[in-house]
Amino acid sequence: MEYKLNTRGEVPALDISAMKIEEIKKMLAASEQVDEEILPVLARDSRSGVQKLYNKLINERDKGIREKERLKNILKYEDNCRSQGYRLIAGVDEAGRGPLAGPVAAGAVILPEDIEALTGVNDSKQLTAGKRKQLAEQIKEAALGWSVDLATVEEIERLNIRNASFLAMARAVDKLDVKPEILLVDGFIIPGVKIKQQAIVGGDAKSLSIAAASILAKVERDKIMEEYHALYPQYGFDKHKGYGTRQHIEAIMQYGPCPVHRRDFKPVRSYLDNRNGLFKDYY
Template sequence: MKDKSVKEIKEIIDGLSVDKYLEYIDILRNDERKSVQSIAVKMAKKLDSIRKENERLEIINAFENEGYNKGYVYIGGIDEAGRGPLAGPVVASVVVFKPNTKIEGINDSKKLSESKRDELFDIIKEQALDYGIGIVNNEEIDEFNILNATYMAMKKAINCLEKTPDYLLVDAATIPGIDTDQKAIIKGDSKSISIAAASILAKVTRDSIMYQYEEMYPGYGFKSHKGYGTKEHYEAIEKLGITPIHRKSFLKNVL
């Protein structure tokens, strides 16, 4: 490699598979040129990052693997988005993967940028054995309360599946009135790959709905706060009044 320019070395490195990294790191570290040694350092950092991500992806399959070890064969993860906002629906999703699925970067939707969520949204749908999305609007939230509406959204999501799971991993909840075995996992959206996937599908779906409401009800800032109770949102309600998508049961102190 010593007879090659830094540019040529970079081109070689860009085309390398990860399993070749260690071999080339050792070679480049022994090069006298500081710029080449710097490439080796960057490669080592990238390799370390890849290893850590692989370890994390192994860990977030643990609850699914526990289920398979118990004899379950079709495991779904469930999460919701939109329990807390003053306006808009609550959205739930369920995702079923094949065993030991690994999707780089998948995590609790709240820990991801919007662009990363959008990217993963399509990847999840492509890789999932099955998925479902359930939506319950603000009027039903007012009628049944947010907890029951959340359960309704989760049941709707399950009913969208072609095949009902024999085991459900649920983020911090147990869904009443269903026969399927369940496991409630606190902060499951960062501990289970299928719950994390469900959190992303639910969040991206709900955000897209709120973007449509931004066009329908200008001046409320739905695009930025997604219906949550920000200062901007409360000021808009005070100035413009409530819309047909507001949850009246959440605004008793304002009405």
């Protein structure tokens, strides 16, 4: 917020007593961030509308402070890598280990040191679908390098879901245009990848790079499941994305599995083995 100096070269005290509430709203909207100088002025105004604006600004300021502190905390692994001389640090994570249908997706992201544009990036499971899509675009724009790759249903059945997840992550790393110097990986070291790695249990909530990778993987996989819904609408893939919800399991009981179902996963296998009584365990 800009203030004009008076004839003595001083900044005069802001007087909003004669301003209407809508005028004050417009004045506040013109400021890109919470102006600490306006807060005591608003606090002294007894009008209920002004007090609502004051409380809103206080909440926004405190939210911003908390978000900065959170970002500082989830950059500690990246900061530690940089203190060791690494600059190209890739976060790696997967999405889709648990569903009964569809591929497992993996993301790899190399973020710049300046990540202010990525406020709000968090474990993909903590975000709404709309927020994930919004952040995915911001991540792609800000990243030094990013990629997403898959392991198919056939590969999941052939290798098992753990090894298929490793395969998807290895593919995502290999697909990066910029070669990373070190990987921060959610959960486990990726076998066969000849780049220094650090496994972080629960990494999607502890590392910004891993959180960014989890968002890209989740958004890509959700998109694929929505495409599968167009082919097999009876299963509701657009809603549950292949996870074992009651709706999904009842659809399998009614229609049987389709080509994108993971036939080695227990509810699907139960149907194929004609042991439908096991389905009650998933309600």
